[in-house]
Amino acid sequence: MRPEVLFPVFASVTTLPGVGPRMAKLIERLAGGKVADLCWHLPAGLIDRRFAPNVADAPIGAVATLTVRVDRHEKPHSTRGPYRVICADETGFISLVYFSARDDYLRKLLPEGSVRIVSGVVEEFNGGRQMNHPDYVVSVENRASVQIVEPVYPLTAGLSPKILTKAIRAALAQLPSLPEWTPAELLSARGWRPWADALRAAHSPETMDDLAPSAPARERLAYDELLANQLALALVRTRMRRARGRPVRGDGRLRSRLAALLPYRLTNAQQTAIDEILADMASPDRMLRLLQGDVGSGKTVVALHAMLAAVEEGAQGALLAPTEILARQHFQTLLPFADQLGLRIKLLTGRDKGKARETLLADIASGTANIIVGTHALLQDDVAFHDLAVAVIDEQHRFGVHQRLTLSAKGGGPVDVLVMTATPIPRTLTLTSYGDMDVSRLTEKPPGRTPIDTRAVPATRLDEVVSGLERAMGRGAQAYWVCPLVEESEVLDVAAAEQRHEALQKRFGDRVGLLHGKMKSAEKDAVMARFSAGELTILVATTVIEVGVDVPNASIMVIEHAERFGLAQLHQLRGRVGRGSEKSSCILLYGSPLSETAQQRLKVIRDTDDGFVIAEEDLRLRGAGELLGTRQSGMPRFRVADLEVHGDLLALAREEATRILAQDPQLKGPRSDALRVLLYLFERDAAIRYLASG
Numbered sequence: 001m002r003p004e005v006l007f008p009v010f011a012s013v014t015t016l017p018g019v020g021p022r023m024a025k026l027i028e029r030l031a032g033g034k035v036a037d038l039c040w041h042l043p044a045g046l047i048d049r050r051f052a053p054n055v056a057d058a059p060i061g062a063v064a065t066l067t068v069r070v071d072r073h074e075k076p077h078s079t080r081g082p083y084r085v086i087c088a089d090e091t092g093f094i095s096l097v098y099f100s101a102r103d104d105y106l107r108k109l110l111p112e113g114s115v116r117i118v119s120g121v122v123e124e125f126n127g128g129r130q131m132n133h134p135d136y137v138v139s140v141e142n143r144a145s146v147q148i149v150e151p152v153y154p155l156t157a158g159l160s161p162k163i164l165t166k167a168i169r170a171a172l173a174q175l176p177s178l179p180e181w182t183p184a185e186l187l188s189a190r191g192w193r194p195w196a197d198a199l200r201a202a203h204s205p206e207t208m209d210d211l212a213p214s215a216p217a218r219e220r221l222a223y224d225e226l227l228a229n230q231l232a233l234a235l236v237r238t239r240m241r242r243a244r245g246r247p248v249r250g251d252g253r254l255r256s257r258l259a260a261l262l263p264y265r266l267t268n269a270q271q272t273a274i275d276e277i278l279a280d281m282a283s284p285d286r287m288l289r290l291l292q293g294d295v296g297s298g299k300t301v302v303a304l305h306a307m308l309a310a311v312e313e314g315a316q317g318a319l320l321a322p323t324e325i326l327a328r329q330h331f332q333t334l335l336p337f338a339d340q341l342g343l344r345i346k347l348l349t350g351r352d353k354g355k356a357r358e359t360l361l362a363d364i365a366s367g368t369a370n371i372i373v374g375t376h377a378l379l380q381d382d383v384a385f386h387d388l389a390v391a392v393i394d395e396q397h398r399f400g401v402h403q404r405l406t407l408s409a410k411g412g413g414p415v416d417v418l419v420m421t422a423t424p425i426p427r428t429l430t431l432t433s434y435g436d437m438d439v440s441r442l443t444e445k446p447p448g449r450t451p452i453d454t455r456a457v458p459a460t461r462l463d464e465v466v467s468g469l470e471r472a473m474g475r476g477a478q479a480y481w482v483c484p485l486v487e488e489s490e491v492l493d494v495a496a497a498e499q500r501h502e503a504l505q506k507r508f509g510d511r512v513g514l515l516h517g518k519m520k521s522a523e524k525d526a527v528m529a530r531f532s533a534g535e536l537t538i539l540v541a542t543t544v545i546e547v548g549v550d551v552p553n554a555s556i557m558v559i560e561h562a563e564r565f566g567l568a569q570l571h572q573l574r575g576r577v578g579r580g581s582e583k584s585s586c587i588l589l590y591g592s593p594l595s596e597t598a599q600q601r602l603k604v605i606r607d608t609d610d611g612f613v614i615a616e617e618d619l620r621l622r623g624a625g626e627l628l629g630t631r632q633s634g635m636p637r638f639r640v641a642d643l644e645v646h647g648d649l650l651a652l653a654r655e656e657a658t659r660i661l662a663q664d665p666q667l668k669g670p671r672s673d674a675l676r677v678l679l680y681l682f683e684r685d686a687a688i689r690y691l692a693s694g
């Protein structure tokens with residue numbers, strides 16, 4: 001249950017004075033419906049009213065606080081015209097302009113002959129200065145009531161800055177003081193204040209420096225958030241590990257025979273990853289490992305080693321793929337090895353129905369099948385394994401954490417889990433979302449690949465590209481042609497795959513195939529098979545080919561409207577070529593004009609082929625929340641923390657979380673109440689439930 005001290009923080013914004021249902025809706029749209037959400041809605045700028053020039057020196061367009069004498073009132077000439085109050089100091093005149101204001105009110109506020117302090121944006125009108133609806137009009141004695149520095153908040157339509165600021169002030173006024181979860185030494189070393197003070201300070205910037213992510217108040221809040229994240233991950237991890245696996249060692253007999261069958265030598269990176277995986281499997285703790293490796297880095301054979309170790313032990317290994325095409329392809333890759341090793345490998349997809357499916361399920365349940373490759377179909381309730389020891393999950397970002405756990409629960413006991421991803425994830429993101437997993441990285445590619453010649457070409461030169469393609473086809477090359485959308489969308493300039501297919505078919509005839517996500521699996525397979533066999537020379541496709549497809553003879557990749565793709569996606573697509581010995585090329589067709597970011601993206605992809613570098617650039621260009629595929633993967637989105645600038649705080653939080661749990665695995669010690677409050681504050685309740693059930 002949520003600690004009582006946090007009740008006011010999680011109350012609805014409607015509990016704040018002055019916030020009715022209508023305004024609550026607007027606030028909810030902008031920031032969220034809880035008091036906490038308002039608290040995390042930090043200022044993006046500030047208005048500084050300290051600037052107090054003479055009227056004649058007040059710059060146009062800037063906020064100024066002026067001391068003026070009220071000369072006279074000018075009532076509107078027409079009903080819709082403005083009401084003007086002409087004021088002056090010894091240097092010049094300025095008129096205060098009001099639309100639809102009551103004149104008795106204005107006469108009281110600004111009596112003729114009085115001296116007033118007015119603050120607002122100075123504007124120019126008909127060669128003179130004016131101020132529309134000043135933010136402040138006060139008497140000289142009341143000068144102190146002009147708020148000198150005001151925070152400026154991001155807004156939404158219909159919500160005025162004044163009202164939002166008032167609501168936020170009200171939220172801050174009712175902040176409880178929370179027990180301190182951060183050690184005193186860290187607080188003093190960093191100059192951090194208690195949580196509620198820090199939050200108030202973050203909402204009361206005095207200088208632009210106070211708005212920077214490195215301002216102590218913001219740093220403290222970011223650190224809290226990262227600590228909650230890291231602590232939650234560490235709790236889950238501890239809990240999962242406590243669910244003991246069994247040591248899976250295997251005697252190596254299948255793996256040594258595999259070594260003789262492979263037509264190549266493992267790279268050092270592959271060997272290291274395999275060693276790490278086998279060590280995990282051999283330990284009685286359950287394996288939770290992420291294998292990161294660029295497209296073509298050779299993850300499959302690493303996975304095969306893990307599964308063979310399980311089979312050597314008399315158990316089973318499963319490989320889960322996100323799409324039917326990919327599952328089938330893995331199956332085709334593994335089948336010859338399984339055959340030569342005398343193993344039975346089975347493929348289960350959504351397409352298996354009726355009797356065939358029953359037979360498959362029986363083989364899986366009886367242990368007749370040693371290795372099982374499949375899609376989501378493997379996760380269905382009626383799929384029971386005889387003795388599943390290791391689950392390999394390919395292309396993680398297409399699956400949720402939930403599915404990861406479903407498969408690993410199918411072994412009866414805790415199953416060792418190896419997650420493979422070709423989406424290179426920057427280190428910082430790996431930590432925040434896979435913090436519960438160990439990581440192996442294939443940083444080296446198998447030898448003998450020639451780099452892919454990558455060029456950006458404006459779409460206006462499409463004809464030249466097609467002619468170039470024709471010449472390459474004459475030399476026996478095959479090409480992918482990727483289009484961003486399946487069908488005509490409302491955006492008319494989108495070159496839909498179907499249209500492009502038709503156009504290319506007119507020129508090249510039946511050698512052009514089409515592949516998109518709306519086709520039935522059987523049709524897709526048939527097209528893929530024809531492309532693999534070389535019957536088709538050009539494959540026009542949507543991004544369904546993004547993941548995993550492997551046709552070594554394909555050496556040309558054309559990406560239409562490349563500017564619409566994210567960096568990670570472009571990198572994945574390009575990785576479809578350069579797999580054979582043929583020199584490969586990638587043509588990025590773009591529509592003009594290119595946005596600044598699109599330009600940078602295309603430059604990055606031209607300049608480097610290193611997925612990890614590309615991922616870091618992607619993070620830099622788009623921000624963590626926008627990273628391709630990260631949204632679906634349930635990667636956390638932070639309220640205050642910004643991974644780009646708070647990387648050092650993340651490291652600090654990670655260390656601290658590890659230290660906390662090493663000393664106090666059940667969170668029962670002296671600081672534990674405060675730490676639980678922290679977890680609830682950032683809504684990491686799920687991790688607390690792990691504690692309870694563990």
Ligand code: ADP
Nearest residue numbers: 264265266267294295296297298299300301446
């Ligand atoms: P990934 O799944 O990481 O994209 P794959 O496992 O599909 O990569 O491997 C890509 C290609 O590289 C395959 O054709 C595979 O046979 C080959 N390969 C894998 N490891 C090596 C190696 N050490 N040396 C040479 N080729 C390799």
Ligand code: MG
Nearest residue numbers: 299300422548
């Ligand atoms: Mg792969």
